[in-house]
Amino acid sequence: MKHVPVVKMDHGILIWLVTLCVALGNSQEAQEEDPNINWLSTKVTTDTSSLTSTLQNDFESSVQKALSWLVSQRESDWGWRNETPTVLMALQLAKETRDSNSILPNALEMQLSAKQMEIEIVTLLWRHNEIPIVPPKLTQYALALSTLCQDPRQFHGHDLIGTIQHHEIVHDLDFAYTTLAACTANAHLRKKQIRRLLDIANAAKDHNIDTVAMVILALRCISKDHRHRNLQHSLRRPTINLAREQQPDGGFGNLYNTALVVQALQNITDASTHWNESAAKYYIESRQDPDGAFTDPGLTANVVLSLQPKGLGAIRTLSCGKSSPDVENHVELDGLTSSLSNHGNDSEIRNVTITYTLWVGTNVTENYTMSLVVPRNTSFYNVMVMAMELDPHYTFEASEWPNGHYVHSIAGYKEEPMGYHYWLLYRLPELPDPQAPPGNHLVAPVGVDGLLIEEGDHYLFWYKKL
Ligand SMILES: *[C@@H]1O[C@H](CO)[C@@H](O)[C@H](O)[C@H]1NC(C)=O
Ligand SMILES: *[C@@H]1O[C@H](CO)[C@@H](O)[C@H](O)[C@H]1NC(C)=O
Ligand SMILES: *[C@@H]1O[C@H](CO)[C@@H](O)[C@H](O)[C@H]1NC(C)=O
Ligand SMILES: *[C@@H]1O[C@H](CO)[C@@H](O)[C@H](O)[C@H]1NC(C)=O
Ligand SMILES: *[C@@H]1O[C@H](CO)[C@@H](O)[C@H](O)[C@H]1NC(C)=O
Ligand SMILES: *[C@@H]1O[C@H](CO)[C@@H](O)[C@H](O)[C@H]1NC(C)=O
Ligand SMILES: *[C@@H]1O[C@H](CO)[C@@H](O)[C@H](O)[C@H]1NC(C)=O
Numbered sequence: 001m002k003h004v005p006v007v008k009m010d011h012g013i014l015i016w017l018v019t020l021c022v023a024l025g026n027s028q029e030a031q032e033e034d035p036n037i038n039w040l041s042t043k044v045t046t047d048t049s050s051l052t053s054t055l056q057n058d059f060e061s062s063v064q065k066a067l068s069w070l071v072s073q074r075e076s077d078w079g080w081r082n083e084t085p086t087v088l089m090a091l092q093l094a095k096e097t098r099d100s101n102s103i104l105p106n107a108l109e110m111q112l113s114a115k116q117m118e119i120e121i122v123t124l125l126w127r128h129n130e131i132p133i134v135p136p137k138l139t140q141y142a143l144a145l146s147t148l149c150q151d152p153r154q155f156h157g158h159d160l161i162g163t164i165q166h167h168e169i170v171h172d173l174d175f176a177y178t179t180l181a182a183c184t185a186n187a188h189l190r191k192k193q194i195r196r197l198l199d200i201a202n203a204a205k206d207h208n209i210d211t212v213a214m215v216i217l218a219l220r221c222i223s224k225d226h227r228h229r230n231l232q233h234s235l236r237r238p239t240i241n242l243a244r245e246q247q248p249d250g251g252f253g254n255l256y257n258t259a260l261v262v263q264a265l266q267n268i269t270d271a272s273t274h275w276n277e278s279a280a281k282y283y284i285e286s287r288q289d290p291d292g293a294f295t296d297p298g299l300t301a302n303v304v305l306s307l308q309p310k311g312l313g314a315i316r317t318l319s320c321g322k323s324s325p326d327v328e329n330h331v332e333l334d335g336l337t338s339s340l341s342n343h344g345n346d347s348e349i350r351n352v353t354i355t356y357t358l359w360v361g362t363n364v365t366e367n368y369t370m371s372l373v374v375p376r377n378t379s380f381y382n383v384m385v386m387a388m389e390l391d392p393h394y395t396f397e398a399s400e401w402p403n404g405h406y407v408h409s410i411a412g413y414k415e416e417p418m419g420y421h422y423w424l425l426y427r428l429p430e431l432p433d434p435q436a437p438p439g440n441h442l443v444a445p446v447g448v449d450g451l452l453i454e455e456g457d458h459y460l461f462w463y464k465k466l
Contacts, residue, residue, distance in 0.1 A: 058278070059307045062285045065292030066304050067094055068103045073297050078109070079116040083298040085144035088113055090301035092147045093310040096318065114148055117141065121155060125163075125456075128430070135167045136174045142181040143312070149320035152185050157454045161187045163429040168436060172200055172207060176214035183221040184316045188441060194222060194231075201238040210257050212242055213264040217313050220264075224316060236270055243274035250279030255287050255294060259303045263311035281307060352376055352455040356387050357432055358394065358411055359462040364434040368393050368411070380425070380444075380451040380459060381405055404449035413463045426460040427451065437462075 070087050073080060080087040088110075095104055105113065121141050124133060142152035142160045152160040161182050169175040179193055197215050204212045216239055223231035243265055245252055252261040262280050265271050284303055287294060294300040305311040310318075351373050360366035370391060374383055384407070387394040395412075398405040407423055408415045415422050425444045432438055438460065444451050453459070 059281050059285060062288055062292075063094070063304055063307050064103060066288065066294065066300050066307075067091065067292075069292035070297060070300055070304070071103065071105060074105075074113070077116050078112040079120065080297050083296075083301065084113070084117045084120055085140040086298050086301040088117055089140075089144045089147045089315075090304040092144075093305065093314065094308060096314075097309050117144060118155075121160070125158060133163065133167070135164045135169055135178050138164050139174075139178045139181045143184060143315060146181070146184045147315050147318065149318065152181070153187060158456055159429050161185050162442070166429060166436075166438065166442070173211040173214055176200070176211060176218045180214065180218040180221055180312065183218060183225075186316070189222060190439075190441065194219075194228070197222075198231075198234060201235070204238055204241055209242070209245055209252055210260050212238070213252075213257070213260040216242060216264040217260075220313055221316050239265060239268050239271040240274050243271040246275045246280065250276065250281075250283035252280070255284065256299060256302060258284055259299075259306035262306040263313055266311060266313060350376060352453060354383070354453050354456070355431055355458045356383060356394070357458065357460045359432070359434070359460060359464075360411065360413055362464045364437075364462075366411070367434070369431070370394070374453065378453055379449050380453055381448040383453055383459070384448065398448070404447045407448055407461070410461055410463070420466045421463060422466055424462050424464060424466075425451070426462065428458040428460060429456075431458050432460045432462075 067090075070080075070091065073087075075081060091104060091113075092110070095110075098104065121138075124131075124138065124141075138160055142164065145152040145155065145160070153162065164178050165182060165187070169178055175193075176197060179189065179197060182189060197219050200207055200211065200215045201219060207215075216235065219231055219235055219238075222228050223235065242261060245261070247253070251258040258280055262277070262284070265275065265277070284294075284307060289295070292300075294303045352375075353371060353373050355369055355371045357369040358367065368391070370387060372383060372386060372390075374386060381398075381404075384394065384396055388396060393411050395410070396407055397409040397414075398407045400406075407425075410423055413421075413423075425448065426432070426438050426442045427444045428438055428442055444459075
């Protein structure tokens, strides 16, 4: 194994380096036995991308067999039963690192599978009253959408990340996983969330290894954001401690954990001397079934993510049609995304269904909810006028300002700046529940005139003390 830290450089140099790396890789087998050799050591940060060519080639045939097996498991509806998002993510990331590959589905087949996945998501959202949404499940879909260069915050007008974040997530592993998906989608993360991840990373001994690996994946993603660069420093010790958990057999407990840890430690130079990456990958490879599977489609997809250069940690940095050296992949992707968004000719949908709720009091002592069917592209102000005509509880008063209406009274309650009582407008992915009141991040970003309603959204005006 060898590391070629790449610090900001243009694509020409990057391609040159890859070529060089491959060329040298064939003639320098002897030196590469030692993973600690940092030939071209221009180490700059703890999270530099490294080009690992020979190591990759060693496992390429296992990856190919696993990919072929995954493709062979595709159902006639183009999905993979419960594992459609995970498998699709593995296949797409595999496509990212291979020029053209006959064993992988072509662009049209990928589109059909992506469509099947969309149907699964819609079904999940549609039935959420009968079968409550399970955040980790929705998270798999959000990550798969990001991998396919679709924004999970705008899934046909629905914010999947908002829905996920709206749930209180007790389990630390699920929490880290959902946070990774939110970060991958470039969603805003609260300080509280980052602090919880850091607390877990710093008390790793009290947590399972898969939780710690997922926390590191989430924190590495967050640290790519320029506002959180300083996190890279906090990651050093937890990653080294994680690397040291490697067992004599090369694994980190079981196949799933090993696959996750390999992704968490991928490209981290500081940790590389504390574990043996090849040994971990041989551990994984030795568990492959003769037909190429690693037990089942879900596990096989996760293993593929760990044996190839791009895993869970690489999704955020996919170029998605922006300037990129491997243009070919992205031509297909562009086709994929535009055909997905054109398909359901949105302009045919003239009316949208939304709910409008009023809550009075910080402890919600009075509440009203109505469902409305209104024309598309209506401002929330117009919705308020319609609601007032339908139900007198929704009577409101607003003052007019140059920048629009300012609502100061609804349902007979007037704002009291002296007592810090205000009407706050929220836009929510789900019907509001007083048991789990929405956080401030869901307050509508614009005023009642600028807020255009969207299909399936839930609006809440809450009279509360700030
Ligand atoms: C890493 O593991 C591989 C495979 O088990 C082994 O051949 C190699 O010698 C190990 N490297 C070190 C530095 O221990
Ligand atoms: C690791 O390095 C490879 C090769 O440069 C790159 O494709 C991949 O995106 C990197 N992964 C992460 C998580 O940075
Ligand atoms: C979508 O529907 C509108 C109105 O029915 C129609 O004018 C438009 O041509 C359609 N667009 C596409 C891409 O089918
Ligand atoms: C949209 O809703 C209006 C009432 O708000 C109704 O008159 C109209 O028929 C609806 N249009 C469609 C296409 O459903
Ligand atoms: C809201 O409820 C909490 C406890 O449930 C109570 O301590 C608090 O005084 C209540 N606030 C108001 C304004 O009634
Ligand atoms: C909402 O109001 C109804 C009566 O209109 C009441 O039965 C219900 O308990 C209230 N719900 C909450 C959460 O306060
Ligand atoms: C919605 O309104 C905006 C601006 O008011 C306009 O640009 C857009 O074309 C409208 N969309 C539809 C589908 O009518």
